Amino acid sequence: MSKQPVDLIPAPEARRVATNFITEVIDADLKAGRHVSVVTRFPPEPNGYAHLGHAFASYLDFMTALDYGGVCHLRMDDTNPEGETQEYADSIIRDMKWLGWDTSRLFYASDYYEQLYGYAEQLIRKGLAYVESVSGEEMARLRGTVDKPGTPSPYRSRSVEENLDMFRRMRAGEFKNGEHALRAKIDLANANFKLRDPVLYRILHASHYRTGNKWCIYPMYDFAHPISDAIEGITHSMCSLEFVDNRAIYDWLMDNLFPQSETGRTPPRQYEFGRRSLEYTVVSKRKLRRLVSEKIVKGWDDPRMPTLSALRRRGATPEAARAFAAQIGVSRTNRTVDLVVLENAIRDDLSARAPRVMAVTQPLKVTIVNLEAERTLSLAYWPQDAVREGGDGRLPLPNGERVPPEQAVREVPLTREIVIEREDFSANPPKGFKRLTPGGTVRLRGAGIIRCDEVISGADGEPAELRVTMLDEDAKASGVIHWVSATRGVSVELRLFDRLFTVPNPDGEVAPPHDPEQPSHEDETKPLDTDFLRFVNPKSLVVTRGLVEPSVARDPADTRYQFERVGYFWRDPVDSRADALVFNRIITLKDTWGRKEEGAEPRAQSKPKSEKKADAAAPVRAPLTGEQEPVFARLRERGLTENDAYLLAREPQLTAYLEGVSDAQLVSLAPWVVNDLANAIREGSNRVAREDLAALVALVSEGSISARIAKDVLAEAQTSGEAPVRIVERKGLRVVSDEGQLRTAIQGVLDTNPAKVAEYRGGKKGLMGFFTGQVMRATNGQADPKAVARLLGELLG
Numbered sequence: 001m002s003k004q005p006v007d008l009i010p011a012p013e014a015r016r017v018a019t020n021f022i023t024e025v026i027d028a029d030l031k032a033g034r035h036v037s038v039v040t041r042f043p044p045e046p047n048g049y050a051h052l053g054h055a056f057a058s059y060l061d062f063m064t065a066l067d068y069g070g071v072c073h074l075r076m077d078d079t080n081p082e083g084e085t086q087e088y089a090d091s092i093i094r095d096m097k098w099l100g101w102d103t104s105r106l107f108y109a110s111d112y113y114e115q116l117y118g119y120a121e122q123l124i125r126k127g128l129a130y131v132e133s134v135s136g137e138e139m140a141r142l143r144g145t146v147d148k149p150g151t152p153s154p155y156r157s158r159s160v161e162e163n164l165d166m167f168r169r170m171r172a173g174e175f176k177n178g179e180h181a182l183r184a185k186i187d188l189a190n191a192n193f194k195l196r197d198p199v200l201y202r203i204l205h206a207s208h209y210r211t212g213n214k215w216c217i218y219p220m221y222d223f224a225h226p227i228s229d230a231i232e233g234i235t236h237s238m239c240s241l242e243f244v245d246n247r248a249i250y251d252w253l254m255d256n257l258f259p260q261s262e263t264g265r266t267p268p269r270q271y272e273f274g275r276r277s278l279e280y281t282v283v284s285k286r287k288l289r290r291l292v293s294e295k296i297v298k299g300w301d302d303p304r305m306p307t308l309s310a311l312r313r314r315g316a317t318p319e320a321a322r323a324f325a326a327q328i329g330v331s332r333t334n335r336t337v338d339l340v341v342l343e344n345a346i347r348d349d350l351s352a353r354a355p356r357v358m359a360v361t362q363p364l365k366v367t368i369v370n371l372e373a374e375r376t377l378s379l380a381y382w383p384q385d386a387v388r389e390g391g392d393g394r395l396p397l398p399n400g401e402r403v404p405p406e407q408a409v410r411e412v413p414l415t416r417e418i419v420i421e422r423e424d425f426s427a428n429p430p431k432g433f434k435r436l437t438p439g440g441t442v443r444l445r446g447a448g449i450i451r452c453d454e455v456i457s458g459a460d461g462e463p464a465e466l467r468v469t470m471l472d473e474d475a476k477a478s479g480v481i482h483w484v485s486a487t488r489g490v491s492v493e494l495r496l497f498d499r500l501f502t503v504p505n506p507d508g509e510v511a512p513p514h515d516p517e518q519p520s521h522e523d524e525t526k527p528l529d530t531d532f533l534r535f536v537n538p539k540s541l542v543v544t545r546g547l548v549e550p551s552v553a554r555d556p557a558d559t560r561y562q563f564e565r566v567g568y569f570w571r572d573p574v575d576s577r578a579d580a581l582v583f584n585r586i587i588t589l590k591d592t593w594g595r596k597e598e599g600a601e602p603r604a605q606s607k608p609k610s611e612k613k614a615d616a617a618a619p620v621r622a623p624l625t626g627e628q629e630p631v632f633a634r635l636r637e638r639g640l641t642e643n644d645a646y647l648l649a650r651e652p653q654l655t656a657y658l659e660g661v662s663d664a665q666l667v668s669l670a671p672w673v674v675n676d677l678a679n680a681i682r683e684g685s686n687r688v689a690r691e692d693l694a695a696l697v698a699l700v701s702e703g704s705i706s707a708r709i710a711k712d713v714l715a716e717a718q719t720s721g722e723a724p725v726r727i728v729e730r731k732g733l734r735v736v737s738d739e740g741q742l743r744t745a746i747q748g749v750l751d752t753n754p755a756k757v758a759e760y761r762g763g764k765k766g767l768m769g770f771f772t773g774q775v776m777r778a779t780n781g782q783a784d785p786k787a788v789a790r791l792l793g794e795l796l797g
Helices: 021-032 052-067 086-099 109-125 136-142 160-172 221-232 247-257 285-293 308-314 318-327 339-353 384-389 531-535 550-554 609-617 628-637 642-650 652-657 663-683 690-701 707-720 724-731 739-752 754-761 765-778 785-796
Strands: 039-042 071-076 106-108 129-132 181-184 199-203 217-219 236-240 269-273 276-278 335-337 363-368 375-380 409-414 417-421 441-444 448-457 463-471 490-497 541-548 561-563 567-571 582-587
Touching (some): 021 052, 052 086, 052 318, 086 308, 109 181, 109 199, 109 217, 109 221, 160 199, 199 221, 221 247, 308 318, 318 339, 339 567, 409 550, 490 550, 642 652, 652 663, 690 707, 690 724, 707 724, 739 754, 739 785, 754 785
Parallel strands (some): 276 335
Antiparallel strands (some): 129 181, 199 217, 363 417, 567 582
8 A cells, every 4th residue: 555645754853854944845745735755856967077065965855855755866957068978977977876876767858858849839839938039138138127127029029930930940950059049938027037038948059968969959957957857757856046036937837838737746846955065175167177177186086176086086985975965954045064074074984984004104214123023913903992882892804894803903013124104203302292202212003112212314414214122011101103014014105185275265255146048057158267276275185105004905905994193095996006005095083274183192393273274274376586576566565465466476468457557446456357357368368458447346346336246247248348337337237226226126025025024023033134135136136235234124123
């Protein structure tokens, strides 16, 4: 007997995804009988490798379905032939399998091209779509402004027969790119610009990685995505917050193509959750492609990258990735997640699965003068804490076999010549140093206590060898250090990976909202921002040669270890060979970027915490030449920041662009040149005159437009050659500060949300953010925030 919908609702303690606003919707839908099962989908675009943001989104999609006994589809949203490849699709499928998701329900939007085309013709027959023949620039102008409705183009009134003929000729390849487009006929006066006759199909003569040259028209994301959901029987379509305005198009398509009265089933609906970005990294595919193409990293699976392929190659487990995704939570707002959350998830996972062995990363030779013969020691793989927490009392060996604690050991050779970490010896130890010093004693892990009797220096004056004596067990030792036999240890390459960027937010600012009229999920038409490359960590990869215990060479290749006092490691699955082992550091034992753990031992030559933090945040720069130094000094004297002065001093083309401006203009224009025009100026393709940039920046300074709008305008000006201020005026992009207009917009929001108004007046003051967001949305983001705050306070009481 099949379960009733209400029986599918899991108890709170049984949920893998904690109760949130989306699961509350699903619960209500099942109770009301609107759906009898739950079907979700995860729809990545195959134009890059999956990254950590996809780990969170896929966890939400797949685990939510699993909680309700439903299914989740993996669908490649491949409606943009430019930039999409089979390699990317294959990599995403591989990564989803690695995460543990069931990928047997695999779909491609490109499989629906014929059906999508049929639905487009259906809209035309209903008089709900027409072929547009004006240019893209004219189309944007005709859409109107926040305070002015759009104007119908002369082609909006084409007959059904003419539209069908034109659309079929578009498909047949009779027209050039951009010559025509298919638009929905919705509402040119709607406050939501997404509904002002959005484009549904564009002409694009490009080969698709799956369909080849069969098609020269391609559906837009806002058209293909909802219809694909309906075709597959998706019940709840979850996406990130930047698509909140696009939901209106989704609902319009459902109402006009899949009404319940005709299909007999409730159509899918879209629900938006806050996006999760991560500190000390970037997840924009444009920027990730830049890191790969400019060889900042060694490919999409370089262990420093935030891709899932990189995380897998680095040695993290899918269990750790899922634990990370589960911890960061679901909410209605965007949030930046501290990278420590991911790192701690990896540490917690490895702590329970990684046996302990010894490895030395920076070897310093030590001769035990009174050790006459080699000894074989039997050392435990696991600390006593692991024995107590082991559950069944048995512990895993590197080969996965579980044995009693007394058998969870390995043989370690102690020879006359050993190596220790170079930093575990100090000739002039700082206060509190608890390792080896001249005349001092220390315990070798599992081997005994040694005293340093002689230091032999090399040609460079640095210690080259220590001669020590093994002491009796009743001797006192200042600390414990690890070691490896110099003659029996296995030589390995050690890759010490660290964070790729030195600052929490290398992007510098939040990315602009996605424009669904662009051909991709991400806005590929924006100029490439090179500024983030300034913050690449030069020490994100340190390669060294060291020694590990010989037992490691006999273990399975996928064994993950804790190299005592060094970090968690495993063999690189690509470059490591039996005769040339390469180990990746998966993660350090402690957070070396944030708070120092209580009781942690100070390192030799360690810097104060404040100094370390400053170092981590400061980009490392190449030194200026003799010619560049005076230019840098002059620019600093004129008021520029150190960063901007440094970059301008190194690049004469940028300095020449600003030649002759006053000090005040230099200070206001330099950041825009460095961050927004640098690429175009370097390449000789810049189309924004200095005077035009100054006029645009003046609008930002006086508050007439926002910095975000200015950046978008600059991007358009580079493409069209039109003066930026003219674009602002033509599109009506100035900040709306007219009190009458704002009162009208605010009152409209209040009238639409009476329940929330009552809650606010009843004491729920946190709703002020909701009202502000709704007003900004109603004014296309152009309302003066200060005026909005003041008027909202007045009208809400």
